[in-house]
Amino acid sequence: MTKRLPALLLAGLLLTATATSAQKARPAPASSARNAESAIKEADLKRDLFALAGDKYRGREGGTLDELRASSWLAEQMRAIGMQPAGDDGTFFQWFNLRRTRLTPASTLRIGGRALRPGHEAVVVAPVNAQLRAKLVFVGTGTPAEVAKAKIKGKAVAVQLSGEPTDGISYRRYLFGKLREQAAELARAGAVAVVFVSDDKAQAIYEHWSHIFERGRYGLPADESLKIVGDQVPVLWLPMSEAEALSKSGQELVADLRAETFLYPSVNIVARQPGTDAQLKSQHVLFSTHQDHDGVRAPVAGDSIYNGADDNATGCAALLAVMRAFKQQPAKRSALFVYHGAEERGLLGSRYFSNKPTVPRESIVAVLNAEMMGRNAPDSAALLGSTPPHLNSSDLVKTALTANQAGPRFKLDTEWDKATHPEGWYFRSDHLPYARLGIPAVMFTSLLHADYHTPNDEPATIDYSKLRRMTQWLYLTGWAVANRPAPPAREPGFRLER
Known part of the structure; x- marks a missing residue:
């Protein structure tokens, strides 16, 4: 089943985007050594961020009308600033589809004669087609001795989640890794289904993430990981309240899991x-940058809209400010501004644009990515892509470091860019697909904070003075790259660790 963009909204978006395409462009003034940094104003950043991250756009979830309405607003700002449309067919838009795979509402699950609603009372970690009836055995925390004693081949295996991370990663990343890796081990040992049950610590993650698993998986239409298969071992995750029931012997698991797939429109704005x-x-x-966020989800303290002010309305407002500066004083090279759709779904917009750019790919000399630039200490920031093995252009990094010293003089964190950092932050934003293609790329960020991906990421929490200085740093770097005689050199032998 394919979701289509309503015709009236599509027409409205295209009319908005092409309103100036028929107008004769004004000749650009000659470039000079003097930049337009003064065009970057805190008041503009604050106004634009409050507009985009307000409740009106309901968190801008990728693949929804909320993302498309927010994208239309951004395109209108581009038009008002005087930018040229650089999307498809003379518009500001490059459309693409994202694919969603999820369990159908008709899926059923019974454990010990009790019916549990998949996606509501039991998380199915990955959508899968599976019809099975199997004896359920409880193996405690799943130690090798417990598993060997239970003789799990041909059985559904119930496991009590436990343990703590030992290598510095967050508990959430540890838990998801455990779900994936322990399930794979049990499947290799012959389990026909794996049922995890939360302990008290995992329960907090379950309560926040169960509705996300219910939504299914997202990707581009050609992604192999989204293919629905019938021979995959189903992996279930149950709340802590089911622990006692699962530990009883002589129970049976009966599952009829059926997956379905949809196509939804998303959009890059160029x-x-x-x-x-x-x-x-x-x-x-x-x-x-990217314009999407997490949309409307389970309420936290009565608030269900995940506004995404820092993630990533800060980057969106920053790019509008940089556009104003380049419009006031163009550089020798052209500036291309890309808002990537569906970043939160897995960098889908940047994966799409980097493979199907609306300008010749070889013409892109550098990518400067703006991601979460308005929180944490006023004098702190980070430049990801500046430390091996993530460094793919020493030349570009030197330009950015020089711009920092000439402008805001942030104290730059280097830990988050290391291959050993537990969060793997380098791999989680839109510069990555370009770096994989060998294009010099860095990310400007003020890093994570406690309100990340929660409804508390609100416009009122942003440090607007810091955002202005982060935007100036981004601009000064881009201005220097756009005016230098030669493009940034690419690092020979560049290769990411994964």
Whole structure:
């Protein structure tokens, strides 16, 4: 079943985006050594961020009308600033589909004669087609001795979640790794289904994430991971309240799990400010961010809208400010501005655009990605892509470091960019697909905080003075790259660790 964009909304979006395409573009003023940093104003950043991250757009979830309405608003801001449309067919938009795979509402599950609603009273970790009836055995915490004693081949195996991370990663990442890795071990040992049950610590994660698993998995249509298969061992996750019932002997698990797939529209928003140099204007400095967030989810303290002010309305407002500066004073090279859709679904918009750019890929000389730039200590920030093995252009990094010293002088964290950092932050934003293609790429960020991916990430929590200085740093770096004689050199032998 394919979800289609309603015709009236599509027409409205396209009319908005093409309103100036028929107008004759004004000739750009000649570039000079003087930049337009003063065009970046805190008041503009605050106004734009409150507009985008307010409740009106309901958290801008990727693949929903809320994301598309927010994207239309951003395109209108681009038009008002005077940017050229650089999407498809003379518009600001590049449309693409994302694929969602989920369990159907008709799926059923019974354990010991008790019916549990998949996705509500029992999480199915990955959508799968499975019809099975099997004896259920409880193996405690799943130690090798417990598993060997139970003789699990051909049986459904129930496991009590337990343990703590020992390598510095967050408990959430530890838990999801455990779900994946322990289930795979039990499947290799012959289990036909794996049923995890929360302990008190895992229960807090279950309560927050169960509705997310209910939504299923997302990707681009060609992604192999989204193919529905019938030979995969189903992995279930139950709340702590089911622990006692699961530990009883002589029970049977009966499951009829059926998966379905949908296509939803998402969109990249693309604008261009032409350069002034006859030779260099065919090259592009790409400023990157994403407009989507988590939408409307289970309420926390009565608030169900995940506004995504820092993640990533800060990046969105920053790019609008950088556009104003480049419009006031264009550079020698052209500036390309890309808002990537469905980043929270797995970098889908940037994966799509990097493979199907609306300008020649070889013309993109650098990618400067803006991701979460308005929180934490006023003088702290980070430049991801500046530390091996993530460093793919020493030249670009030196330019960014010089811009930092010339402008805001942030104290730069280097721990988060290391391959050993437990959060793997480098791999979780839109510069990554470009870096994988060998394009010089860095990410400007003020890093994670306690309100990350919660309804508390509200416009009122942003440090707007810091956001202005982060935006100035982003701009000064891009301005320097756009005016230098040669593009940033690429690091020979660049290879990511995963």
